Amino acid sequence: MADTLADTANEAAAPLPEYPMPRQSGCPFDPPAAMRALPAERPISRARIWDGSTPWLVTGHAEQRILFADPRVSVDEHQPGFPHQSHAMAETLDHRPLTIFNADAPEHTRFRRMLTGPFTLKRVEALRPAIQKITDDRIDAMLAGPKPADLVTALALPVPTVMITELLGVPYKDHEFFQRHGVTAVDRDATPEQSRESSTALVTYLAEAIVAKMADPAEDVLSDLAARVKAGEVTVPDAALMAVVLLIAGHETSANMIALGTLALLQQPEQLALLRDTDDPKVVAAAVEELLRYLTIAHTGQRRIALEDIEVGGEVIRAGDGIILDLPSANRDAEAFPEPQQLDLTRSARHHHAFGFGIHQCVGQLLARVELQIVYGTLYRRIPTLQLATEIEQIEFKHDRLAYGVYELPVTW
Amino acid sequence: MQVEVDESKCIAAGQCVLSAPEVFDQRDEDGIVVLLAERPGAELHDVVREAAGLCPAAAIRLAELVEG
Ligand code: SF4
Secondary structure, eight states, X not given: OHHHHHHHHHHHTOOOOBSSOOOOSSOTTSOOHHHHHHHXXXXXXXXBOTTSOOOEEEOOHHHHHHHHTOTTEEOOTTSTTOOOSSHHHHHTGGGOOXXXXXXXXXXXXXXXXXXXXXXXXXXXXXXXXXXXXXXXXXXHHHHHSOSSEEHIIIXXXXXXXXXXXXXXXXXXXXXXXXXXXXXXXXXXXXXHHHHHHHHHHHHHHHHHHHHHHHHSOOSSHHHHHHHHHHTTSSOHHHHHHHHHHHHHHHHHHHHHHHHHHHHHHHHOHHHHHHHHTOOOHHHHHHHHHHHHHHHXXXXXXXXXXXXXXXXXXXEEEOTTOEEEEOHHHHTTOTTTSSSTTSOOTTSOOTTOOTTOOGGGSOTXXXXXXXXXXXXXXXXXXXXXXXXXXXOGGGOOBOTTSSBOOBSOOEEEO | OEEEEOTXXXXXXXXXXXXXXTXXXXXTTTOOEEESOSSOOGXXXXXXXHHHHHOTTOOEEEEOOOOO
């Protein structure tokens, strides 16, 4: 009796869950079990973050959709009460310029339009032959080289990096420089000095390239930005910063999807066979959407703040309340995706939130789709005997990084 | 079915073009949506509904007309 009472009292005063929650041992592709339960139990709840504040935690797919689309939900990180990712993010607030990430409409619209031209379906489709060629070249090199090979350095990282050089319009010969500094700028093992040095090197390089494109434009992103500098819409440093954002966002995310997706597929050979045995682009495209849903590598929660009171899902979010939209759990919401824990490449998953939703949805999503379609659609057909060259227990996952993934993926064939 | 697009809301995510290339296109310079067919045929209604549902910026509005 006494025990029961004590338990009840404990439960009433139970501390709020900490966010982010660690992924448990077990399936490394699943969000933490407690997070997976939330969409059905409490699609909108509260959680405690690093600074002790208790923002709303939104895990329901439908509820996320509503909030992502609501103009009263802001990304303005300067608002008091904003649920920052980390102590470092809160501390460096004043040094961060206004960018596409932290601006609301109408400023956001202005930034966004400067970047969208190169990411239309037509321009991205035109890159298909180039992406196919670099994929085939890298696979040729892998097959010719020693085994086992690390899939991250052999394929996952080079493909998007080369694409970014094409898209930005910088010489391919400089891709080593991009890759090195792009990795170091966001490397967890780099010292703050190293990562600042790498960022500065990239900004300087891209600023010089933009100035050069002002005199000699071509059909690429840097030329688009150069034209806007000429028109007085943006300064050279701001334009260079946008280019760096594209460079890093572009290759880190696709690279993680390629390696992590391959690891997931190697664990589920009957799913991998669906990709290996098809040359139907529709089948491949659907498989990519499902892999995006299942893996949802943007796993640290999209951060927002309410500018006015908002009623949603039976709760009232007050003006000034922080909001965290956790994408992996919404992508495992059974209301939106029946049997959500199953990787099922044949399901229809295009309404996933892997790229977010609302006006901040990923700018480069069409390019990412095409890259993934080509790599997943080619790799297993060309190397049908592909297998892991280590135990899955030995693989180190990027738990602490903005994008989930693996650091290395040793494979053989 | 009557389709309307709001260019000022569009963020050029291209979801509509992926779903229904017969009905939506994107402007070359900035990817803003271009409506190709205001009254698409019945065989396209499903993909147009999908496009409207996937548009992240709620830039596509559909009015169902009484067909007859
Ligand atoms: S899906 Fe919506 S935001 Fe994207 S291009 Fe089409 S209308 Fe614009």
